[in-house]
Amino acid sequence: MVEIRDLHKSFGNNVVLDGVSLNVEEADNMIVFGRSGTGKSVLLKCLIRLLEPDSGSIKIQDKDVLAMDLKELNSLRKDIGFLFQGAALYDSMSVRENLEFPLIRNFDLGRKEIDERVHFVLEAVSLLEAVDKMPSELSGGMKKRIGLARSIITKPKLMFYDEPTTGLDPITSKEISVLIIELQRALKMTSVVVTHDLLCAKIIANRAIVLDEGKIVKEGSIEDLITSDEPLLKNFFSDEIIENKGSLI
Amino acid sequence: MLGGLTTFSARFFKEVFIPPYEIEQIRKHMIELGMKTLPIVGVTGFIIGLVIALQLSPVLKRFGAEAFLPGSVGISIVRELGPVICALIFAGRVSSGIGAELGSMRVTEQIDAMEVSGVHPFRYLVVTRIFATTFILPILTVYVIFISLIGAYIAVVLVQNMTWAYYIDRVVFAVEFGDAIPGVSKTFVFGFIVGLVGCYKGYTAENGTEGVGQASTSAVVVSSLLILIFDMVLVKLSLWIWPVVK
Numbered sequence: 324m325v326e327i328r329d330l331h332k333s334f335g336n337n338v339v340l341d342g343v344s345l346n347v348e349e350a351d352n353m354i355v356f357g358r359s360g361t362g363k364s365v366l367l368k369c370l371i372r373l374l375e376p377d378s379g380s381i382k383i384q385d386k387d388v389l390a391m392d393l394k395e396l397n398s399l400r401k402d403i404g405f406l407f408q409g410a411a412l413y414d415s416m417s418v419r420e421n422l423e424f425p426l427i428r429n430f431d432l433g434r435k436e437i438d439e440r441v442h443f444v445l446e447a448v449s450l451l452e453a454v455d456k457m458p459s460e461l462s463g464g465m466k467k468r469i470g471l472a473r474s475i476i477t478k479p480k481l482m483f484y485d486e487p488t489t490g491l492d493p494i495t496s497k498e499i500s501v502l503i504i505e506l507q508r509a510l511k512m513t514s515v516v517v518t519h520d521l522l523c524a525k526i527i528a529n530r531a532i533v534l535d536e537g538k539i540v541k542e543g544s545i546e547d548l549i550t551s552d553e554p555l556l557k558n559f560f561s562d563e564i565i566e567n568k569g570s571l572i
Numbered sequence: 573m574l575g576g577l578t579t580f581s582a583r584f585f586k587e588v589f590i591p592p593y594e595i596e597q598i599r600k601h602m603i604e605l606g607m608k609t610l611p612i613v614g615v616t617g618f619i620i621g622l623v624i625a626l627q628l629s630p631v632l633k634r635f636g637a638e639a640f641l642p643g644s645v646g647i648s649i650v651r652e653l654g655p656v657i658c659a660l661i662f663a664g665r666v667s668s669g670i671g672a673e674l675g676s677m678r679v680t681e682q683i684d685a686m687e688v689s690g691v692h693p694f695r696y697l698v699v700t701r702i703f704a705t706t707f708i709l710p711i712l713t714v715y716v717i718f719i720s721l722i723g724a725y726i727a728v729v730l731v732q733n734m735t736w737a738y739y740i741d742r743v744v745f746a747v748e749f750g751d752a753i754p755g756v757s758k759t760f761v762f763g764f765i766v767g768l769v770g771c772y773k774g775y776t777a778e779n780g781t782e783g784v785g786q787a788s789t790s791a792v793v794v795s796s797l798l799i800l801i802f803d804m805v806l807v808k809l810s811l812w813i814w815p816v817v818k
Contacts, residue, residue, distance in 0.1 A: 373684050393692075397690040398690075400689065401690050403688070413677075413685070413686075414676070414677070414682070415673075424689065425691070428689065428690065429691070477689075
């Protein structure tokens, strides 16, 4: 589904991605772990060319993403959902307009179909009552849910999540993580999730990688990573487990 | 920064002809920006007209030329004061607003979200706003000129006993086609500058909320400065095309 080969990205002298290679298979729920500033979000943004990599290759559904022109890229993006760290809801639009926006702009759908999809995604994230609210009237957790609803309304085959639980309390984090995996199963999507929330990873992932200094230092299941003896991973996961108050062990 | 602005404007001219044309967005922005600025430019125009007439009156009286007061006020408002004052107020109100709005959208990843959902954010956000500012400012300028002339008339009535009909007759007699056309035409350029600078500063904002503040402030400073510089050039150009000869 996603094939990354020898991906490099630098900002000035700061090397962020240093030869990342990775395969994400269909129906995978891949977690990307790593400390802050290790290039997790940059990796996600390179995948859909919100950032242009310096070198390497990216294939999504066997199509060379880096060789695409804007038209081809936009066509590919219709099959991809992206949940941003802060949900990135359009401030000037109501929840309904936020949800309708990608449908109206990209698909030739009738009013009835659009209304049905809006109803479906809002029901899926349990926020039917928020349909006419403005983003400023929503809490952080509600914004994440609406952001999630907006990213799945186009029925994408591939989902990218950038820190889906950051800034949320543990209960809401868990709710969002459960919601993600439920939607994942219902819509049969492949997903790549950037996070350092272990609880979220435990709920969602079937595979995980750890990024450090722009390289993948470990790949495997969550259990493999948590029980690894490598000092870097031990250090990283012990801090995360303390943060999660031992709820994982 | 000038290099960035030039590249940004080149991108605008490249994108502006590519469909889909966001007519509905342009209309929305024109109404929004026009309504937002209408009261402040109206009040400013009225005061400027009144003050200019009050200032000119004793000076003209000194030379025994009081009869020329309506004409002098009319010419100065139509040729220079109306367009420039309106553009500067518009820059302060709109350029900063656009800078802050797009800057906020940039730092909260709303522009990225738009791009990911297959929408071309430059066309949707930037082209529509520049288009709207370019075409709404001339309309506002005509309104400001009219309001300024009313303000000037009130001042004229205060210092001289003159009827509205006579006042307008004198203004129309003094103000020529060659005064009105370049005066209003240059506001298309000013409107373009306001939109361009506001969008450029906002669209390229970085460093979180601090960057949004910087984008908003520098949008006003840069667009005001560019308006005055371009005014200088356009005045020279208009005098060459429409020489003032009587």
